[in-house]
Amino acid sequence: MADTMEEQTITCPDCHAGKMTIKYITYFTWLGNELVTVPEFPAWVCDLCGRRDYDNRAVSWLNTLLNSSTGKGKRRQYPRPPRAEQPPAASS
Ligand SMILES: [Zn+2]
Numbered sequence: 001m002a003d004t005m006e007e008q009t010i011t012c013p014d015c016h017a018g019k020m021t022i023k024y025i026t027y028f029t030w031l032g033n034e035l036v037t038v039p040e041f042p043a044w045v046c047d048l049c050g051r052r053d054y055d056n057r058a059v060s061w062l063n064t065l066l067n068s069s070t071g072k073g074k075r076r077q078y079p080r081p082p083r084a085e086q087p088p089a090a091s092s
Pocket of ligand 1: 014018047049050051
């Protein structure tokens with residue numbers, strides 16, 4: 001079984017000629033009046049026109065994270081977006 005999951009490309013819905021591939025970029029979003037940056041955020045980027053579509057699963061992950069962190073005091077440390085399923089840590 002080959003790992004081909006990250007080699008996916010889709011045709012760009014904007015220019016219909018470019019190929020969109022996953023790239024890891026810095027995601028900016030506003031949380032209230034605070035600018036939140038998330039490094040290495042997965043996004044589909046067109047190699048022709050430069051259109052960016054953030055990965056839906058990663059966006060919903062981020063929204064869940066931001067919503068759950070509001071009201072819990074100030075937390076400025078955000079973990080990286082999930083790249084792959086991680087097994088639960090074994091208890092030592
Ligand atoms: Zn395009």
